[in-house]
Amino acid sequence: MTGTNGEPALDRFYAALDALVDHARNHLELDPRDGDWARNGILGRHGLASYRPTGAVSDGRGVDELVGDLLSCGVEAGLFGPEEAGSEADAVMGVLSARPSVLQDRFLAVERERGGMAAMRWFYRYCVDNTYVKRAQLDANPRFDSHGLVVTINLAKPEFKNMAKAAAGNAVAGGYPQCTICHANEGFAGRNKRTLRTMPVTLGGEPWFWQFSPYGYFTEHGICVNTEHTPMHVDRDTFVQLLDFVDRFPGYFLGCNAALPRIGGSVLAHDHFQGGGELLPMHKAPAWATLRLPAYPDALVEILDWPGTAVRVVSDSRTAIVEISDLIRRAWIAYDDPAADIASHDADGNRQSALSPSAIVTDRGYEMSLIFRNNAVSEAYPDGIFHAHPEYYPVKQEPIGLIEAQGLFILPGRLVEQLRTIEDALADGHDLPESVSEFSLIWEELNAALQGGNSREAIRAAIRDELGSICERILGNTAVFKTKEQTLEFMKGLGFGQ
Ligand SMILES: [Zn+2]
Incomplete structure (x- = not known):
């Protein structure tokens, strides 16, 4: 009984x-x-x-x-x-779960014996085994490759359309912890963080810590957080910090969101990086052009064949990576081109341009990808000129942050049901159902691609292709230079030659 x-x-x-x-x-x-x-x-x-x-x-x-x-x-x-x-x-x-200090000692012991990556993988396994990382949830998310991008539908993450909230900084009611990523969350019952465990790391001589994300977007996805609650920013030191991390954990990438609303992460009030154990599509993007700077013969800079605007600095030399990256950063955040709608500052003098860096280690040395971002608005695009345009909102309205700018899209969970409705209507030869009427663009493009009388399998393949195509166009919206030639001109202006 x-x-x-x-x-x-x-x-x-x-x-x-x-x-x-x-x-x-x-x-x-x-x-x-x-x-x-x-x-x-x-x-x-x-x-x-x-x-x-x-x-x-x-x-x-x-x-x-x-x-x-x-x-x-x-x-x-x-x-x-x-x-x-x-x-x-x-x-x-x-x-x-063990106390943080016990895990930190164990992590160092694994690192001494088998290296930083073995220690990270041990720690990831631990965080899955203590249920902080919801691995089953990650595995349940639909995921496929399309148009050179990785498209995922996140069933666990609530959709986040309110961009003003990012500026407010995800403050926690009551003021303790100061925000959702502060170190004080470790073990905190008030936010169901009793299983959270963090790992201290030193970046640029400062204390930071690493933690895995409970609802990761990809394998071994985590964030590296400044131990001090201090606002997001990208400066010369950022490049040094990213290199320190990948030196110790060379199988991970680590990058930084643009520290601006609409185009950055959801927590701007607390300095943090994002990274993890998967190379993202942009890390693997081919070079459209290769450039050099006379002062740094041991480095090259690649203009990426990529829908967004991005370059990649490649060198064995940390100094060359830091100096070249910072040269590009300083030039970009001061760059204005009214004809291309690029304004480095708004009418009130607020900064609108930012560079979003992401570091990896490969057999070529260090690779620092630099994504050019701008969050200007206009009458036609009140949510951002270089943001996803409104015709794509049914697929993605949220800010395009670092992970997506690098080609891994996290689409809202509601799409599963909406796309099923569209698939059924296509299979049955019906019109676009009223409940998903906002998908008219996608509907037209799917009908043009399919031309009637298709199997379920063909319809599903067409939907995946359409989603990839839309994500690619969204990245195109975020491009500050709409052609690679414009990027080349900008780089030549800094003294780079081919
Ligand atoms: Zn904080």
């Missing part, structure tokens, strides 16, 4: 708990000497004054299944309501 006072339900809860404690011993660095202590902490949380050992083990089951078991048994036994399941899971896994 089950119920609030049912013993069998409690027995099942004990068994689920024993299995989870076993998982923590195997995967979460729980010292066997701390086993009883950890379990008692969880029993105490539920006001349980008794316990019967069941001998249950995790038996190779994944952590999501183990936690799911514990939650359903806890609800059945009346220990908490189903609406509390999320916070209960966070609390239990918070107790079973």
Whole structure:
């Protein structure tokens, strides 16, 4: 029998708990000497004054299944309501996760023995095993390649259209922690961050820390955060900091969003970088032209064959990377060209141009990609001239940040249902349904591509192709120079030659 006072339900809860404690011993660095202590902490949380050992083990089951078991048994036994399941899971896994200092010591030990990348991969595995990183959610997101880009539909992330919120900086109500990415979030129950663990890193001589993203957009996606709550900015030091990171973790990229609203990340109030364990399409984009600067014969700069405006500085020399990148940055943020709608400052003197850098290490040396961004608005484009244009809003209205500017698109989860409606209408030969009437452009283009009488498979392929094509056009909207020749002219103005 089950119920609030049912013993069998409690027995099942004990068994689920024993299995989870076993998982923590195997995967979460729980010292066997701390086993009883950890379990008692969880029993105490539920006001349980008794316990019967069941001998249950995790038996190779994944952590999501183990936690799911514990939650359903806890609800059945009346220990908490189903609406509390999320916070209960966070609390239990918070107790079973090691202290930050223990993990940081272990990380350094792995790094000493097998290098920085082995340590990062160990830490990522840890964050999946303690449920901070929702790996199953990432794997469930639709993802495909199209038009040289990676298109993903994020089922977990709420759509974020309000650009004013970015300027406000994701402040947390009540003022503690100061914002959503402050170090003070580590282990904080008030935001269900009991399982968050961070790893200190030193960048440009300053204390920063790395943490993986719970709802990552790609493999081993994380952010590197300044330990001090200080506003986003890109300057000469930024290039040094990015190089410090990839020197220590050469299998990761690390980049910085433009520190401006509409074209940057969602947290502008706190300095941070984004990176992770996957090369993004722009990192692999071919060069359209290769340039050099006489003062730096050991470096080359490539104009990328890419829908946005981007160049890539390549060199073995850190000095050359930093100096050339900063030369381009200083020139770009002061550049004006009214004929091309490029204004470095608005009428009130506020900066509108920014450079968004992203560093990797390859067999050619360091590669620093530099994306040119501008957040000017006009009467025709009140949300941004170099932002996705309104005809593409049904697909993507949110700011195009660093990850997307590099070719990995994160589209809103609502699209799954909307595209299914469109697919059904195409398969059945109906008109565009009223519920998705805003997709008229896509509908026309799909009909032109398909020309009737198609299999489901052909329709789905056409939809994927159409989404990739729209993302490519959105990147084209963000390009500040609409042709590569214009980029070449700009670079020649800085003294670069072919
Ligand atoms: Zn902060």
